[in-house]
Amino acid sequence: MTTDHEHITVYKGNIVDSPSMEELRTLENGYLVVNGDRVIGTYATLPEEYKGCAITDYGHRIILPGFVDLHFHAPQFANRGLGLDKELLPWLEEYTFPEESKFKDLSYAKEIYPQVVHALWKNGTTRSVIFGSVHKESTEFLLDLFIDAGLGAFVGKVNMDRNCPEFIVEDSDQSLSETLEIIEKYADQSDLVRPILTPRFVPVCSTPLMEKLGAFARDHSVFVQSHISENQGEVDWVKELHPDSLDYASIYHDYGLFGHQPTIMAHCVFNTEKEIELMAKSGVYAAHCPHANYNLASGIMPVRNFLNKGVSVGLGTDVGAGHQVSIPKVMTAAVQASKIKWLESGKTLDPLKLSEVFYMGTKGGGRFFGKVGSFEADYAFDALVVDDRELGTLNLTLKERLERYLYIGDDRHIEKRYVAGKEVPEPKKLPDL
Amino acid sequence: MTTDHEHITVYKGNIVDSPSMEELRTLENGYLVVNGDRVIGTYATLPEEYKGCAITDYGHRIILPGFVDLHFHAPQFANRGLGLDKELLPWLEEYTFPEESKFKDLSYAKEIYPQVVHALWKNGTTRSVIFGSVHKESTEFLLDLFIDAGLGAFVGKVNMDRNCPEFIVEDSDQSLSETLEIIEKYADQSDLVRPILTPRFVPVCSTPLMEKLGAFARDHSVFVQSHISENQGEVDWVKELHPDSLDYASIYHDYGLFGHQPTIMAHCVFNTEKEIELMAKSGVYAAHCPHANYNLASGIMPVRNFLNKGVSVGLGTDVGAGHQVSIPKVMTAAVQASKIKWLESGKTLDPLKLSEVFYMGTKGGGRFFGKVGSFEADYAFDALVVDDRELGTLNLTLKERLERYLYIGDDRHIEKRYVAGKEVPEPKKLPDL
Structure with missing residues (x-):
């Protein structure tokens, strides 16, 4: 040697x-x-x-x-531990979108985002995968903060151009052009901090937007993150919006956003067996966020089923739907949730062991970053x-x-x-x- | 005035x-x-x-x-956050009883119990209802510690005279006589700290023991605490042991240990409608311990059902099956658990609101102490x-x-x-x- x-x-x-x-x-x-x-x-x-x-x-x-957090919404930080009395869709409408819209002003980002980076540092989260807001300037500021801090992160400017309030909905073309600008600006700035494509979730992304983001992912080898099947209301809405699609996963897949580049899908509470198989085959990571799934009354992800089928599972705090920045708290919540799922499944889906969730919160999520x-x-x-x-x-x-x-x-x-x-x-x- | x-x-x-x-x-x-x-x-x-x-x-x-904790096992403190890979009955046998048996030596109690009182103080638990071990000397030491600290507490020497390992099982007569000695010694020592009768749970208490404890309760106006219907295996075992009894609750009731004096029953995950009605009628408190019920894969108590029927519900950390001494952490876990129960019940049992669990962790449990x-x-x-x-x-x-x-x-x-x-x-x- x-x-x-x-x-x-x-x-x-x-x-x-x-x-x-x-x-x-x-x-x-x-x-x-x-x-x-x-x-x-x-x-x-x-x-x-x-x-x-x-x-x-x-x-x-x-x-x-170090701990790895695969799912975190930076602009929801100031809302954590508040307004957890609703399910996903009304929660987004009433609490989340209004808070995220404040990041239009860079000065608000300058107030909140240093607290986000500090909280991740404090809790031992050395690598994280982050949703920003739709705002380019604030998202770039967040990328800069991670670079300055020396913490590892993928940071995404959110894309959403339909079905959301006027104060936060994007113009499709602008959404695309700003995304591309960030990708080009940050592609080679740091070994530790990189941009990531972040279509929020199917209901708020038009098909032309998803199609073009899929092309960006391919052309620029950019990684992808989004949400899937978090809440029954959301799953029903997706079905209404895309009646001709096979299922939720296949919509992302059709637009090149489902493992064509390394991809994380958060939540996975209600996926069908076919979708889980597609995730395994496509190498899509699942980010398991048990605290958020409790808080928004979504349900419990059947993690054991995903593991049995060969899907890579990591953990996410999902701040602000999750209230705690700590990955160990997510590890223990994941063990607890799996015990309830074990009972619910008639004792067919074995509970997660602590060693398994420890893996998920370190190497399991770390693999998204390479040898980490x-x-x-x-x-x-x-x-x-x-x-x-x-x-x-x-x-x-x-x-x-x-x-x-x-x-x-x-x-x-x-x-x-x-x-x-x-x-x-x-x-x-x-x-x- | x-x-x-x-x-x-x-x-x-x-x-x-x-x-x-x-x-x-x-x-x-x-x-x-x-x-x-x-x-x-x-x-x-x-x-x-x-x-x-x-x-x-x-x-x-x-x-x-101040926060009120209705269920806490002091001699399990050194085991908290360990060995949470089993359900109730094997967990008692393999981890809990061996640890509790160490309190035979007062010197071990002197090492651990000051940490217990300190942890309650630190977490803002101003009143608590405590299981000791079967050992008189260590339990008296714990009562003294609470008196010295100035924190409010009911502290019970555990009674168990059957179906448990030889190193911890009691002789029935000694169990009774030592219990009576503690009651007499501490009856009037402190306004804040009092002894409480603590038959562990039906499976480990012989019927003559329960009968005599019921008489103690009546004769000395002593309060009572125990466990009920925490885990399916336990419920099945009780049915085997008492095939002629109507149900689990009626066994306690038959021996004067179910609300004849103010009484707390911990867990209540699997009670029948009839049992819940008996609790309401008898003024028996339920101590809801969601963290412990997750950790031992017991299930989720349908708290809303108890509230609807008029049962007084307070909160318990249930250290060491519960890993955290903090009542606010139990409050938030109770809200989360109730959301899963809401889904499980086909949205018939409404989720608990934060204001409701705040009540349970303050006045709801505090009422057991009087105007608290x-x-x-x-x-x-x-x-x-x-x-x-x-x-x-x-x-x-x-x-x-x-x-x-x-x-x-x-x-x-x-x-x-x-x-x-x-x-x-x-x-x-x-x-x-």
Whole structure:
């Protein structure tokens, strides 16, 4: 192995990751060797060749991969924990669209978006996939903020040109041209932060708009995110709007927005077996957002069914329909929801294990970013250093310490955050009011 | 009104409480007048007669009633957030009973129980109803700790004399005699802290034991707590053990343990209509523990059905089956669970509103303690002072501020805790390990 020892750092501590859904690896008092932005490997004993390298000793602390959030609406941040008394469609109309429309003014984005980036940092979310609003300037400001912070993100300007209030609906041509401008401007600005195509969901996107966005995705190799089958009312509406289409998924598919480029679909509560198979075949990721699905009374995604059929599933906070920015809180909610689904399914869909949701919230979502989310060789060194002593860890195994931290820990227990080999300092947050 | 002005304190701030399930009262920049341990009233303008009294001005902060937790297992504290991969009966056998058996040694109680009392204090739980273990000495230590801390509590030595492992099963006579000793010793020691009869649940209590505990309850006017219909396996087991009984509730009822004295039954996931009617008629409280019911894959209590039939419902964290000590986290989980139940019931059981669960976690459970849980005249002044500025409260109404604090706030936002008129200082917690 030829490595430039100047760029090598060795981290010592209690190392946890999950290279696969089935495997939770734990290594007590182990060594994690990093070359620049990439992991070389994890070792119980430090190999001879690295003995001259700088060692950062994190002692009793846990070193785990940074959390990955596959679904987050930045312009809904100021609404989190409010107005959760409605289902999806009236909730969008009455609370969400009015709030998002404020981002027409860059000055409002300058007030809110630094708080978003700070909250992600604070909660250990090192990579996230973000919906912006329809507004180009504010969305560009958000891209800039992520670049400055050193956190990984895909950020999308939302497209929506029909069936929404006048104060927020877009002109189709302008929606397309502004999207293209952002894509071109940010295509090569950062290894960590990239634009993503973001047609909001079928009901608010005209077919010509979807068709042209599909062509953009193909021509510019841009990734795609959207929503699918979150709420029964939405599913019924899509059927009304597209009576001749086979199903919800096939509408996206027909316009080149369903896995032709790497694609995330959020929610997936009501997909048919055929749609799930299409997702698996097309490599479309599902973003499971249990808190949001509870809060908007949507239902529970049958995650086990998606896993059984080979769909890649990651986790999403879905702020603001989800109230908490924390991915560990989504992991534990996902386990809880799966237990109810297990009962509902007559005990046919096995509950999710904590190790499985830990995978989903690290490598499972991380794969959307490339080699991200575990400490295997050649993976980006995205990591959190957690001091869990306050949680009472005497006599616990490392696996139990992880479990307890995920269930009852919070941002106070995270001491350090690394993205692609670099420690990420606290980003600027606006002064408290 | 004759009041001794020396004992009057006026608190100024943004006051919230719910005198009934239907009413969330908010009073911005109002005055809360307290005489000793009791509330005199809340006022938009300070009445003339109190103008000479000392005013504690909490400015922009929210003043709300302290939280009430109707169901908490103190000796499971060290297990919270661990071993949540089983249903109730194997979970008791494999994780819970072994942990509880450690409280045979008072020294273990001295390690863990101060952390319990500290955690309740930290999370703003000013009154709680607590299961101890079967051990007299440790349970008395816990009663003493609550008395020293100045927090309100009912604390019960558990009774269980059949169907549990040898290392924890009790001799029936000793179970009874030790219970009686505790009752006599603590009957008049404190206005805030009292013993409570705690037959664990039917499957582990012999009929002679239940019969004699029922007689204790009657003879000594002691309150009662137990579990009912948490998990399908448990319900089936009870039917096997008592094939001639009408139902689970009637077993307790037959032995004088079902509302003959004020009684709490935790969980109530699978009760029949007849049982629910008996609860309503007998004034038995239901402790709703949604986190625990998720974690042990029990199901969701149809709370709306209980409310419709007139049962008093409060909230419980049910630590350690519930992982979080926080009642606001139970409130939001209760709203979420009720939305899934709404879907499951074909939209017949309306979701709980936040104002309803706020009532349950304050006055709804507080009623078990007497006049506790709101700021009406003659109620105990149990209160929290919350500084929510960090949560972004500009332009929010007081109701929205409460909503947001309950959804996304935590112990960091609680600045002061009062119980029965006195500020409660931070209790001693063992040094971190």
